[in-house]
Amino acid sequence: MYRSDRITNWISHSFLLILAAGSIIPLILLLSSSFSSEASILKEGYSFFPKEFSFAAYEYLLTNSASILRAYGVTIFVTVFGTFVSLAMTAFLAYALSRRDLPYRNFFTFIVFFTLLFNGGLVPTYLVFTQVFDIKNTIWALIVPGLLMNGFNVLLMRTFFMTSIPEPVIESARMDGAGEFRTFFSIILPLSLPILATIGLLQTIFYWNDWFNGLVYITEPSLFSIQNMLNRMLSDIQFLASSNLGTNTSSAASQIPTTGVRMAIAVIGILPILIAYPFFQKYLVKGIALGSVKG
Template sequence: MYRSERVTQWVSHLFLIILAVGSIIPLIILLSSSLSEESSILKEGYSFFSKELSFAAYEYLLTNAGSILRAYGITIFITIFGTLISLAMTAFLAYALSRRDLPYRNIFAFFVFFTLLFNGGLVPTYLVYTQVFDIKNTIWALIVPRLLMNGFNVLLMRTFFITSIPEPVIESARMDGAGEFRTFFSIVLPLSLPILATIGLLQTIIYWNDWFNGLIYITDPSLFSIQNMLNRMMSDIQFLASSNLGSNTSTAAAQIPTTAVRMAIAVIGILPILIAYPFFQKYLVKGIALGSVKG
């Protein structure tokens, strides 16, 4: 029995190592390609190591350093603010739905579940946000559409509250005179760090990678997030490379390392989240350990 357990453990470790290597390989190729000469990529293709090291792609991006830094600032703001508010709204609704004495509890839960199956469609959604909420070309256009809660996250957190928060603990808090808000903030939240960290991390990634809301609601370049800014730069490069705008412009466009720039754009877009993820993971593991001890 002991031998079979060790074999299972080694097989599991080997499988996870293969998955980890498979996840790292594309990142290495991405970084290597962004540091390669354009001619080398066209001749040799993508490789793990740059045969002809070049910083031309990043030098090209540095010509728009001011716009990129501003876009980074906007993205950091909407990611932090949007994640915190979205997490708070999700936790409030999930806790209410987890209480068995909530009037019409099943009806409210059905409304949340219904949003997982159907939505109003792009055109009605656009009209509501632009004509009713009037958020077009405002910073709220990058926050509000993702802020109105994710039904899956609500149901996931509700299930955690029901299955992992002991009912006697809540009842004892009520017997001591604690109201719903005091119970929620003093008892429920400290025991819910694992699910809060998990959903918070998911929301952070969603906000950071979101470019669709900026595409349809933002036309002012000063409000572009980093994803929209990089997407606009990539579109401009493709336009210059494929258009005939005169000899001088064509010559300048031919000198742009288009393939390497695309890779550099991807590196700039994902680098901050890759740097921040290990810190989030540390707090995620800490929250899981703390929740298991308190539970």
């Protein structure tokens, strides 16, 4: 038995080590190519050890630092604010749904679940957000549509509340005369840090990586996020591939940044989230642990 334990341990270690290496190696290639000179990428190919070391890509970014810093600012604001509001809304809704004494509980749960399956499509959503709420070219366009609250997270959190907050706790709070809101803030939330951290991480990733809302709702350059800048470059390249521009727009095409610069922007696009995420990591497993078990 002892021996079989050692063997499983050994197998696990080697397997996981390979997996971990596989996960991280591509990122290193990204990093090293952002430090390679343009000509050496085009001539020698991508490589883990730059043949010609060059800061050119980062220097280029520095000359555009105003717009990049601004994009950073937009991304950070959207991520922080969006995650916060999202957490609050998700927690409120999930908590109410977790209460077995909520009238029409099944109906409301179904309302949430239904949104996971059906959606109106891009054009109708666009109509609602531009015509009814007129948020085009505002910072809200990066926060509200599609991202602010997601049915999956609500269901995950609801399950957490149902399984990990014992009903007697709520019951005794009520006996003490605490209102629903006080119970929620002073008893439920402190008990729910793991799930809050988990959903928080998910939301942070969604907001940080979102390029779609920017593509759809933003034409004003001061509101571009980092991912939008990356996506614009990529879509410009793809556009060139599929169209006959004639001679007139080739000057527009010539403004697309080169490979090295694209890689450099990608690097500065992922670094912050890689740095931020260990802070969430601590709670991550625990949060899902209690949230995903169906109650």
